[in-house]
């Protein structure tokens with residue numbers, strides 16, 4: 001029996017800030033963003049959007065195709081949780097009208113937790129092949145205004161279904177993992193924006209890649225040359241370029257620059273436009289790769305490096321399944337990026353500041369978005385969501 005991902009769906013927020021707007025405000029050359037960090041835009045949630053509305057929008061596409069029957073576990077991975085106790089997944093479970101016989105839990109470890117969810121899901125299906133696990137990864141990446149992290153904000157969600165005999169990607173059993181108790185990026189409970197030691201975080205990411213790859217090899221992983229494409233956690237797309245160059249150096253690869261780029265370029269396209277989506281980012285990268293790579297990928301192996309600050313990381317691989325193209329929603333995913341409403345710098349700044357302004361009090365949000373789910377506001381400290389049918 002093989003186990004892996006049978007379907008993968010994407011959602012993002014309904015507002016977008018072109019990084020030209022940010023560069024103009026800062027009085028700098030936008031080349032630093034478009035080229036230097038490899039980001040062109042960032043998705044910004046409207047006042048009536050959050051990780052629940054994005055996660056529900058991604059998961060609804062999975063349920064529309066497969067139904068909810070047999071899904072007895074919903075794992076919600078996020079580091080921008082909306083409650084300290086209740087899982088964001090329970091809100092989504094309710095919005096989607098899923099059956100009561102389902103375990104729902106939220107997982108956190110910075111950008112890594114969706115990969116933890118995937119590994120836990122594989123274990124559940126290995127024990128009982130009739131089980132299906134719905135994984136949702138949804139995040140809003142927020143840094144303080146006027147900080148170096150600001151251009152790497154973003155928002156997106158993915159949902160994927162983990163089953164036996166997967167239709168999209170078989171996940172192979174060998175992995176390399178690495179944990180290191182560091183402070184490269186973190187968010188104390190009293191802050192709505194992350195703290196980061198930017199340059200250190202880059203070094204920590206690359207060090208973790210080397211360590212996870214080393215364990216992957218020690219545990220009998222395949223050689224570098226047996227992997228056709230690579231998919232990295234993408235806090236900004238240039239990070240994946242740096243990581244792949246580093247891995248090529250570690251293994252002594254003689255691939256030239258264009259050959260190295262051909263192994264990752266398609267995986268960068270969606271993230272370049274969403275910005276960092278923390279836990280979702282690597283799986284947005286997978287979707288981008290499957291949708292945008294010009295070559296037929298069926299039967300070919302993808303290497304994944306998942307990194308979550310703090311830090312926990314994992315290297316693993318998967319085999320793309322025959323017929324995978326039939327499962328993609330390429331046009332709809334492109335439309336969800338193209339259809340975002342552009343906002344200018346003052347509107348972006350107002351949205352950013354509004355998150356902190358309303359904490360602790362009752363409020364209603366204006367109906368700004370027209371998506372299937374919206375965050376309606378807070379009454380008696382309870383978050384209210386609405387579904388539009």
Ligand code: HMG
Pocket residue numbers: 029030031032033035036037079109110111112148149150151152184185196197198199201202205233234235236239276278307308309310
């Ligand atoms: P910075 O220090 O302001 O930027 O912020 P810089 O001066 O390093 O410039 C960036 C790049 O732009 C450089 O290229 C410049 O040369 C280039 P590089 O040398 O790196 O190749 N550049 C230009 N290129 C073209 N035209 C120009 C131009 N000007 C400059 N005109 C930094 C960079 C990444 C530190 C900042 O964005 C930041 O703090 N980001 C947040 C932290 C982050 O994303 N870390 C990544 C690793 S940690 C991680 O991935 C985990 C995370 O996702 C969280 C989680 O796990 O939950 C963050």
